[in-house]
Amino acid sequence: MKAIKKFVILGPESTGKSTLCKSLAAHFQSAWCEEYAREYLLKNGTSYTPADLLKIAKGQLKLEELTTKSLLDSNKAPILFIDTDMYVMKVWSEYVFGECDFFILDTIVKKKYDGYLLCNIDLPWVKDELREYPDEKPRQELFAIYKDLLLNQPTPWALISGNNTERTQAAIKAINQFML
Incomplete structure (x- = not known):
């Protein structure tokens, strides 16, 4: 069985995570x-x-599991880019409700990834029906929380900034470094 390298893209809402995941998977x-x-x-x-956040966390883990299985069964490169993990669920839970379910915290300890890409807040916020924090202050607070989490864990990570093209190029460079 081929080993899959897993990279998580995280950061506050509207920082280009999904766009970056799509670009990296294509590249x-x-x-x-x-x-x-x-x-x-x-x-x-x-x-x-x-x-609901606990249901979402469990749904995210199941989706990651299904996507991993699908990738294993494919002829694609054994690299998976993950748009959101349990760190995001932790931050979201604590920021909105001031608490986090132990299931999420326990899963953070157990799950291992090959690298993280932290999307900077230097892209303009884009409204959609699910986004909650258009103001700069919450975006800065959330970004600082994500950065602090990554600074205090052992997995390699990189800060991704710039426009979408610059982000993709920086992320490709970081992923290549992670895989050395």
Whole structure:
């Protein structure tokens, strides 16, 4: 069985995570795992509770598992780009509700990835039906939380900034470094 390298793209909302995942999957001729929260919130509404966040976290893990299996069964490069992980669920839970379910925290300890890409807040915020934080202050706060999390864990990570083209080029360079 081929070993799959897994890279998580994270950061505050509207920082180009999904766009970057798509670009990286295309460049490396591999695959990406979408953010389960979008599907869940579009189906169930944007008024959510901590219990909903736990369902979203479990849904994200299941989606990652299914995407990994699909990639294993394909002829694509064994590299998976993941749009959101349990760090995102932790930050979201704590930022909105001041608490985080132990399942999410335990999963953070258990799950291992090959690298993280932190998307900077230097792209303009774009409104959509699910986004909650258009103001600069929450974006800065959330970015600082993500950066602090990455600074205090052992997996390699890189800050990704600039326009979409610059982000893709910086991310490709970081991924190549991670895989050395």
